[in-house]
Amino acid sequence: MKEKYYPWMLLSVTSLGVLLSTLNLSTLNVALPEVATHFHANELASNWILLSYMLVNTIFILVFGKIADIFGRRGMYLIGLLEFTIVSFLCGIAPNVWVLIVLRALQALGGALIITNTTPLITDAFPAKKLGTGLSINVLVASMSQLIGPVVGGFLVSHFGWRWVFWFNVPVGIIGFIWGMFTLRAVPGEAKGEKVDWTGNVITFLGLGGLILAMSEGGTAGWGSLPVIIGLILFVVLAFIFFVVEKHTRFPMIDFTLFYDRPYAMANLATFFNSLARSSVMLLIALFYQVVDSEDPFIAGLKVLPITIGMMIGSLIVGALTVKYSARLLSTAGLFGTCIGMLLLTWKIGDQDSLIWIMVGQLLIGIGTGVFQTPNTQSIMLTVPHERRGLANGIRSMLQNMGAVISTALSLMIVTSLLPPHLKSALYAGAGAHISAGDTHLIVIGYRTAFLVMLFLTLLAIAVSFLRNTKKEKLVKHPV
Known part of the structure; x- marks a missing residue:
């Protein structure tokens, strides 16, 4: 060859x-x-x-x-x-x-x-x-x-x-x-x-697993149940142990000294909060239309396309802007777009003739995510030494994925925790749920609460993105 x-x-x-x-x-x-x-x-x-x-x-x-x-x-x-x-x-x-x-x-x-x-x-x-x-x-x-x-x-x-x-x-x-x-x-x-920092990875796996277990059980068994209490205690104790262990490990899983740099720390926090806020939207919308409107999976799949279409549009838009504007401005602007999309979902989910608004909300979330990700990732990669970019990218990927898994558990927990026992399993039954008008109202309340929480998390992402340094970063289109 x-x-x-x-x-x-x-x-x-x-x-x-x-x-x-x-x-x-x-x-x-x-x-x-x-x-x-x-x-x-x-x-x-x-x-x-x-x-x-x-x-x-x-x-x-x-x-x-x-x-x-x-x-x-x-x-x-x-x-x-x-x-x-x-x-x-x-x-x-x-x-x-x-x-x-x-x-x-x-x-x-x-x-x-x-x-x-x-x-x-x-x-x-x-x-x-x-x-x-x-x-x-x-x-x-x-x-x-x-x-x-x-x-x-x-x-x-x-x-x-x-x-x-x-x-x-x-x-x-x-x-x-x-x-x-x-x-x-x-x-x-x-x-x-x-x-390999096996100790750090095992502690992270068990701690994060405890948190996810607590969230997934909290919405169904109640927050006073034994699995929830054990999961939360496990998360808190192991989080403390993790910070202590990592400071004394020669090859740590996460090098916390990188977070002494404010732009790097804020960009990573923005990554986490953005992922935490928007990662479960596609799942929630797909479940909603299958349960409430008895749509088959193919039609439900079509109704969540605006998110990925928006991400592609946002990525194309921001490509030409990264050489003119700072990562702080572009990333924060993208998060504002996501915020407006979340507001639309919170306001219109469950309303009659709301499909067009739900589609617009998803499109805005997708565009906002596309605009946010490229300059924010470049900001992370350009605030660390060249020889540590591999580690920095690994931390960014882990925080983004961690936000996604917590987002899924959190949003499903919020929706199910507000439902009576007979509706908790119905949320996953798709078109075969056969729910009544009164049940639909309860599900809509759960969804609006979940989207309201994700709206708040998006506002947190906006705040930490804006709090990075004020000087204009010199970004490149394709960071290595």
Whole structure:
């Protein structure tokens, strides 16, 4: 293979990996009611079909990033593709919901291996002058996957059944693995002397798991129940232990000295709060239309498209502005757009003839997110030394994913906590729920409360984004 063609051949391999991991999340958001109904899953089990993947994926992104730095990326990436493909097939033949939840956690290991190694593989392969193009195509594939994911998921469920939401991954994974075996070159690891902070990762996994357990149980069993109390205590105690341990670890999972820099700290906090506020919107809207309007999954998938369309529009808009305006201005402006979108959802959800306003609200959230992410990420990458950008990007990814998993648990907890017992499981039953007008009113109240909380979180994101330094950053279009 000629040297000039190798980067593009590699990009074709990583694009299949991005397609696989991104579709997996967005297709299941729409298919969740069908899966929950098939297994007669209660609300706790239904939550953990999503949360098990998100929790494991969040923690192991940093773990596998360090392992790949030590042992090389080709093998880790191919192992991720193969493992993800095999477990996807097994998910489709799961005999009960708890086996499915365990398989989803195992599937997340493969997803973390794929996500962790995609961008570094592209960075290593492309020459500096063409790296921006390679990264842009990578982002475009991810955006397109998010765009078509709900539609693909809805189509598969409506015409072939929920199992094909998982089995759809299998041919893509097989093609990607075989293509990668013949295409990817072995590159030795460059961090041979470093070690994985297993202690920090285990503490983070258990602490975050305790918080998610408390949230998922709090809305159903009550905040005074034993699992909720244990989960909250576990989170608080382990959070304190984590800060103590990380300060005395030679190769820490998170280097807290980076957060002494105010622009870096505020940009990362904005990342977390933005993810916490908007990550569950697509799931909530897809569930709402299936339960309240008895829509089939395909139509519900079409109704959440404005979010991903908006993200693509926002990304295109902000690209030309990053050379003229500061990250502080652009990121904060994007969050204001998200704030207006959240306000529309809070105001109009459940109203008659409100579909157009819900679509506009989602579009604004998508545009705001697209405008926010690029300059905010560039701000993070340009406020740390060059040799620490890999670590900085890993922390940013972990905070973004952590915000997403907490967002899902928090929003579902808020909605279900305000419902009577007979409606808690109905939220996941899709078109088969057959709820009354009075029940619909209660669900709408729960949704408005959830969107109001997310509106408040968006305002927090605006505040911390604005509080970064006032000097204008010199940004580049495609940070490495």
